[in-house]
Amino acid sequence: xxxxxxxxxxxxxxxxxxxxxxxxxxxxxxxxxxxxxxxxxxxxxxxxxxxxxxxxxxxxxxxxxxxxxxxxxxxxxxxxxxxxxxxxxxxxxxxxxxxxxxxxxxxxxxxxxxxxxxxxxxxxxxxxxxx
Numbered sequence: 001x002x003x004x005x006x007x008x009x010x011x012x013x014x015x016x017x018x019x020x021x022x023x024x025x026x027x028x029x030x031x032x033x034x035x036x037x038x039x040x041x042x043x044x045x046x047x048x049x050x051x052x053x054x055x056x057x058x059x060x061x062x063x064x065x066x067x068x069x070x071x072x073x074x075x076x077x078x079x080x081x082x083x084x085x086x087x088x089x090x091x092x093x094x095x096x097x098x099x100x101x102x103x104x105x106x107x108x109x110x111x112x113x114x115x116x117x118x119x120x121x122x123x124x125x126x127x128x129x130x131x
Contacts, residue, residue: 013072020071027078028059038085042092046099054099 014020035051038044044051065071081098084090 014068017066017068017071020068020075023075024059024071027075027082031055031078031082034082034086038095041088042095044095044099051099054101058098
């Protein structure tokens, strides 16, 4: 093989959205299984449940996609990211940029703020220390 010659790489192509979704679910499980190892190797100062919540957020932000070709592309990209992370081709700042995505943090704050607006009278008095 000539080193200057390009090689053609074929990727798995799903025939249906159901097949693509099952591949995405398999990737999701693999990423969650690798999370404890990644936490140890990269010395991530974040609890495992929070890391898993961040990973889940990244998968759910693409849950609305209905085109199997796009789902396949995202799965391949995710598999490459996982492999690069496990092979330690990434550095800790690269990983933290994924785990601490500002959009995810903003969405979580909006949810928490919406939950806090519906406080009962008891809680309002409690926070004021009236009782």
